[in-house]
Amino acid sequence: MPKVSVIVPCYNLGQYLPDALNSVRTQTFQDWECLIVDNGSTDKSRLVMTNFCASDQRFIPVVLHENQGVAAARNKGLELAEGEYILFLDADDMIGSDYMADAVSALDADPTLTVVYGKGVRFGAETTWDLPPFSMDTMLARNCLYISCFFRKADAVSFDPEFKPGFEDWDFWLSLLESVREPKVLQLQSEYFYYRTRRNSRNRGVTDEALVDIRRRLWEKHKSLYSRYFCDPLKTVEYARLESSFRKASKWSLAWKLRLLYRKLFP
Numbered sequence: 001m002p003k004v005s006v007i008v009p010c011y012n013l014g015q016y017l018p019d020a021l022n023s024v025r026t027q028t029f030q031d032w033e034c035l036i037v038d039n040g041s042t043d044k045s046r047l048v049m050t051n052f053c054a055s056d057q058r059f060i061p062v063v064l065h066e067n068q069g070v071a072a073a074r075n076k077g078l079e080l081a082e083g084e085y086i087l088f089l090d091a092d093d094m095i096g097s098d099y100m101a102d103a104v105s106a107l108d109a110d111p112t113l114t115v116v117y118g119k120g121v122r123f124g125a126e127t128t129w130d131l132p133p134f135s136m137d138t139m140l141a142r143n144c145l146y147i148s149c150f151f152r153k154a155d156a157v158s159f160d161p162e163f164k165p166g167f168e169d170w171d172f173w174l175s176l177l178e179s180v181r182e183p184k185v186l187q188l189q190s191e192y193f194y195y196r197t198r199r200n201s202r203n204r205g206v207t208d209e210a211l212v213d214i215r216r217r218l219w220e221k222h223k224s225l226y227s228r229y230f231c232d233p234l235k236t237v238e239y240a241r242l243e244s245s246f247r248k249a250s251k252w253s254l255a256w257k258l259r260l261l262y263r264k265l266f267p
Contacts, residue, residue, distance in 0.1 A: 002058070004032040004100055005083030005153070009073035010091035014044035016196065021052050021059065023094035023194075029101035035060045035077045040067040045091070071159035071168050078156055086156060088147045092196045095148060099192035103150040106186055114176070114183040117149035118192025129195070134185045136229045139177070140222075143170035145185075148193050155180055160221075167214050174218060178225040 006024050010017055017036075024034050036049045036059060046063075053059045062076060074088055085107055089095060096118070103116045115134075122129040131144060138144050147169045157175040159168050177183040219226060 002031055002033040002083045003104060004029070004085045004087060004150075005077075005081035006032055006034040006087045006089055007037065007074060007077030007081060008034060008089050008091055009037045009039055009070050009077065010041060010045045010049070011039040011067055011070070011073070012041045012043045012045060013091040014041065014046075014048050016092035017045055017048045018052075019094050020089055020091050021048075023097075024089065025052075025056060026097050027095075027100045028098050029104055032100065033058050033060055033081070033083060035062050035080055037062040037064065037073040037077045039064050039070070039073040069161055071161040071163065074159050075161075078158070081153060084153055085150050086153050087150050090147060092198065093148060094194040094196075096190065096192040096194070098190070099188075102188050102190070102192070106188065107150060107152065110184075110186075112182070112184050113186055114155060114180050115145065115149050115151050115173070115185045116188065117145060117185075118188040118190055120146055120193040120195055121191050122195050122197055124197040127197075134187060136177070136183075139173070140226055140229060143167065143173070145169075145173045146193055146195060149173075151176060163214070163217075167211075170214075171218060171221070174222045174225060178222055 008017075008020055008024075021034065021036070024032070036052070038046055038049055038061070049059075049061050053061045060080075062080060064073060064076065077088075078086065085104060087095075087100070087103075099118055102118070106116050107113055117134075120129060120131055131146070132138050132142075134144050155176055157172065157179055159172050160175075161168075163171050177185075
């Protein structure tokens with residue numbers, strides 16, 4: 001059984017797929033399998049997949065005969081993965097050669113770690129990336145974990161195919177963190193993830209209205225996680241002041257009633 005399972009979903013990204021797969025093949029850590037999930041591609045993706053699988057048996061072909069969406073493709077790869085640790089890698093992205101070795105070392109050394117990831121770099125249509133360091137407060141407000149983070153197969157959850165407009169990775173990480181009693185995330189201090197930006201990528205087309213709907217759905221789906229890390233509204237300073245004013249008001253009300261009663265009894 002391999003130590004690491006890399007899952008690469010691909011739909012019509014044959015021109016970039018060799019870069020992604022070569023970045024897996026050149027890892028300094030070599031105990032891995034790589035499941036290439038072709039999601040009904042109509043370009044040369046299937047040919048690229050076939051060639052890599054023929055040259056190295058650690059590349060494993062998985063064929064979906066029609067495009068079922070990236071969530072379904074990742075779920076299929078996760079279902080077939082045999083590794084102790086999981087890494088998703090999109091077909092147009094790449095990873096640094098020591099990423100696997102350093103992530104495996106960290107996960108092996110600390111069984112309490114939930115997620116391990118490195119610093120990320122954008123290239124292509126856009127190069128700036130405002131990706132803040134992980135904290136649970138930040139994660140609940142905006143996604144600060146990219147898709148290519150390492151986690152344990154034992155902690156795996158499924159992707160929700162209902163997140164059609166995008167951001168299904170945000171929902172996935174929230175689900176995984178929610179499923180662990182005390183989640184712990186480690187960021188390695190080297191640049192290990194290379195995120196290709198394309199002008200026609202899915203998330204670039206998400207409207208403000210769709211983003212509002214996504215946030216609402218995340219809030220409704222992960223209320224228990226939000227309640228664990230956001231302030232209890234009954235324990236805020238504002239509520240304490242309000243409660244105090246109510247107590248004072250009730251005392252004055254009671255005192256006024258007693259005064260009226262005294263006047264009636266002793267005119």
